[in-house]
Amino acid sequence: MKKSIITVVGKDQIGIIAKVCSYLSESRINILDISQTIVGGYFNMMMIVDLNESQKNFLQISDGLEALGKGIGCIIKIQMEDIFNEMQRL
Amino acid sequence: MINLNEVLETNKMIEKENLDVRTITLGISLLDCISDSLQKLNENIYAKITETAKNLISAGCQIEKEYAIPIVNKRISVTPIALIGASACKTPEDFVTIAKTLDRAAQKVGVNFIGGYSALPSKGMTKAEKDLILSLPEALSSTERICSSVNLASTKTGINMDAVALMGKVIKKIAEATKDRDSFGCSKLVVFCNAPDDNPFMAGAFHGVTEGDTVINVGVSGPGVIRSALEEIKDADFTTLCETIKKTAFKVTRLGQLVAIEASRLLNIPFGIVDLSLAPTPIVGDSIAEILECMGLEKAGAPGTTAALAILNDQVKKGGIMASSSVGGLSGAFIPVSEDHGMIDAAACGALTLEKLEAMTCVCSVGLDMVAVPGKTSASTVSGIIADEMAIGMVNQKTTAVRIIPVVGKDVGDTAEFGGLFGRCPIMRVNPFSCDAFIARGGRIPAPIHSFKN
Numbered sequence: 001m002k003k004s005i006i007t008v009v010g011k012d013q014i015g016i017i018a019k020v021c022s023y024l025s026e027s028r029i030n031i032l033d034i035s036q037t038i039v040g041g042y043f044n045m046m047m048i049v050d051l052n053e054s055q056k057n058f059l060q061i062s063d064g065l066e067a068l069g070k071g072i073g074c075i076i077k078i079q080m081e082d083i084f085n086e087m088q089r090l
Numbered sequence: 091m092i093n094l095n096e097v098l099e100t101n102k103m104i105e106k107e108n109l110d111v112r113t114i115t116l117g118i119s120l121l122d123c124i125s126d127s128l129q130k131l132n133e134n135i136y137a138k139i140t141e142t143a144k145n146l147i148s149a150g151c152q153i154e155k156e157y158a159i160p161i162v163n164k165r166i167s168v169t170p171i172a173l174i175g176a177s178a179c180k181t182p183e184d185f186v187t188i189a190k191t192l193d194r195a196a197q198k199v200g201v202n203f204i205g206g207y208s209a210l211p212s213k214g215m216t217k218a219e220k221d222l223i224l225s226l227p228e229a230l231s232s233t234e235r236i237c238s239s240v241n242l243a244s245t246k247t248g249i250n251m252d253a254v255a256l257m258g259k260v261i262k263k264i265a266e267a268t269k270d271r272d273s274f275g276c277s278k279l280v281v282f283c284n285a286p287d288d289n290p291f292m293a294g295a296f297h298g299v300t301e302g303d304t305v306i307n308v309g310v311s312g313p314g315v316i317r318s319a320l321e322e323i324k325d326a327d328f329t330t331l332c333e334t335i336k337k338t339a340f341k342v343t344r345l346g347q348l349v350a351i352e353a354s355r356l357l358n359i360p361f362g363i364v365d366l367s368l369a370p371t372p373i374v375g376d377s378i379a380e381i382l383e384c385m386g387l388e389k390a391g392a393p394g395t396t397a398a399l400a401i402l403n404d405q406v407k408k409g410g411i412m413a414s415s416s417v418g419g420l421s422g423a424f425i426p427v428s429e430d431h432g433m434i435d436a437a438a439c440g441a442l443t444l445e446k447l448e449a450m451t452c453v454c455s456v457g458l459d460m461v462a463v464p465g466k467t468s469a470s471t472v473s474g475i476i477a478d479e480m481a482i483g484m485v486n487q488k489t490t491a492v493r494i495i496p497v498v499g500k501d502v503g504d505t506a507e508f509g510g511l512f513g514r515c516p517i518m519r520v521n522p523f524s525c526d527a528f529i530a531r532g533g534r535i536p537a538p539i540h541s542f543k544n
Contacts, residue, residue: 005097035094046094062155077101081092083157086344088096 003032003081004049004058006065010074012043020047020076023068027061028053043074048081100341104159107314108376109342111349112369113163114150115205115290117297117305117362118142120169128178132191135174139166139195139204142304147200149356153349161349162311162511166196167295168206176218182225189229189236196235203278205237205295210285213247213534215256223253226260230275231267237293243283243480245487249535254480257281258473258529262496265465269498272506276495277428277460281476283483283490288363289419294456294491305362306354307419310346311369312338314376316402320384331385332405339366339409347414365419366410367455368402370430372513378402378423379432390433391442399423400453420489422455428508428515429460438505438516444475445521452482457490462506462515465498472496474525477535485538 008020017036024031024047033048051061062078069076103109123134143166150164168174171188179185189207196204207229209219226238240257243249261276268275280294287298290307297305319338323330346364354361370377378399379390385398403422411417425447427433436442444461451457457479463472476492483490497506500517507514 005092007097007101033091037094044094044098046097048091059152059155077158079158080156082348083159083345084092084097084100086348087100087341088092 002051004051004078005081005084006047006049006076006078008043008045008069008074008076010043010069010072012038012041013073016043016072016074017045019068019072023064024049027056027064029061103312103315107312107318108371108373109312109315109345110160110162111346112309112311113165113290114146114161114349114353115165115167115295115307115309116143116146116357116359117167117288117301117307119297119301119303120174121299124174124177126177128184128187131175131178132187135188136191136195139168139192140198143199143201145357149353152356153352157349159345159349163202165201165290165292165295166199166204167290167297168192168204169297169299170206170208170210172209172216172219172222173299175222176216179218179221182221182228185222185225186228186232189225189233193233193235201235203235203237203292205239205292206297207236207238208240208296210241211250211253212241212244213250215250215253220256223256223260226279227263227267227275230264230278236278237295238279239282239285239294239296240279241282241285242476243484245284245484246537248537249283249477249480249484251477251529251535252532254473254477255470255529255532257476258469261472261494262469265496265498272500272508273465273495273497274508274512277493277508277512280491280493283480284488286419286489290365291367291369291420293493294420301362302360304359306350306357306359307362307365308346308350308353309365309367309369309419310342312342313368313370313378313381315342316368317375317381317384320381328401332401335402335405336409339406340413343410343413361416363416363418364410364414366407366417366421367419368406368423370424370426371511372429372431372434374431377430377432378425379430379436383432389439389441390436391446395446396449396453399425399450403454420455424455424459425450426460426493427518428462428506428513429511430513434514434516437518444518448478448482451479451490452486455489457483458492458494460493460495460512460515462495462497462500462517463520464501464517465496466501467496467520468526470524470526470529471520473529475520477529
């Protein structure tokens with residue numbers, strides 16, 4: 001199973017997690033882990049997700065999340081997990 | 091499991107510090123295209139490149155999306171054309187037809203540069219190699235995407251001074267042929283000592299005859315990431331400085347390795363090497379000179395610059411070598427003048443001279459790179475500058491190169507504008523004393539002794 005990392009960065013407001021999670025649920029994307037913090041009024045969230053059950057491909061999900069982010073004033077990115085494992089682990 | 095801080099650090103490098111993959115370069119052997127019919131040869135070359143590289147751009151774009159990492163260039167290198175064209179080309183004009191074919195093939199597959207319009211006369215020069223070199227003014231002024239390189243010397247063979255003398259004249263002719271664009275043609279030609287067979291970076295990329303049929307080589311870039319890491323340890327001693335560069339270079343190189351393996355898998359083409367070079371761009375925050383300044387120099391070129399660059403180059407290699415299963419190419423810090431805004435500033439304010447730059451090339455990758463000099467500089471002086479740089483590479487058993495632009499109609503105090511990644515360059519002063527008689531001797535400088543290292 002190839003995992004992916006979703007990051008959400010933007011000004012804190014009500015409902016960010018709810019909106020992102022609704023999109024993931026509609027897209028049949030399973031959330032494995034969530035961590036979140038507020039730095040200087042900015043909302044930073046990371047989710048580890050599994051796309052195996054999704055009916056959408058990576059590019060569609062990436063574009064979908066980007067569009068969702070624009071709607072709620074956040075930058076939402078999805079990246080394959082390997083880039084972080086490779087750069088941050090021996 | 092990966093945590094939030096690690097994710098944020100990686101993304102900060104990409105978004106704020108200009109971390110990117112500078113190039114995925116697909117090496118293609120053209121040896122099986124050789125024919126004694128020029129038309130057939132051109133058809134074979136076009137067919138082989140367009141078929142082999144048809145998915146290069148789409149694979150690159152897919153990797154960009156999957157990892158949200160910019161891949162700035164997707165490029166192609168081919169077997170040196172002086173070898174491929176030797177049986178079909180009887181004149182320099184025949185070679186120009188191949189340059190145009192390569193240009194068309196590059197356009198068809200969507201790459202911005204194709205390297206390998208090259209010759210390797212480091213000891214002797216064949217007629218075909220001479221014809222290719224003589225074709226350069228026409229080839230580089232009548233095409234958009236061709237990059238050329240000529241290997242004039244090596245530690246094993248010495249320096250071919252006949253070829254050095256010829257290149258001085260040819261570089262002047264290329265400058266003249268492209269004078270309406272600040273002699274831009276010269277920026278697509280590099281002369282080497284000890285040219286590597288697997289270099290992914292233009293203008294010097296070619297697919298050496300020691301390579302397989304096809305190969306994926308990747309060059310990463312992260313001057314901004316290194317500078318940012320050094321900013322956090324402003325007053326630390328050299329041990330901490332070196333450790334910081336090494337750790338950062340490790341992370342940067344791991345990204346290159348990941349992208350290379352993924353590109354190799356998507357294209358079903360073997361992975362060759364990751365080139366550990368730190369390549370700057372004219373953007374602020376993507377500069378080698380800024381790293382040197384961050385180490386404590388007022389400007390690049392100040393006393394201490396050679397030592398600072400030696401540290402940087404060595405630590406980047408030490409960090410990078412463990413991060414990749416296979417390292418090659420030029421692997422070191424690039425110090426092109428026009429492509430690095432800190433170097434541009436240093437040259438403009440007089441901190442950086444051609445002579446200091448030459449000293450810096452003793453301890454880092456490549457050599458006198460993207461250096462603009464007055465248009466009135468004589469061919470023999472250009473050859474003299476090349477000979478000096480070749481001697482440094484030959485004696486020190488390293489790759490050195492010269493990419494020099496004698497800008498027609500401009501002199502010290504003017505600036506040449508090349509645009510895009512090529513940047514702009516203040517015209518640098520050249521020592522006015524003559525080396526005419528030295529260059530006119532002709533012949534070959536023999537290989538150096540490999541003992542009594544002093």
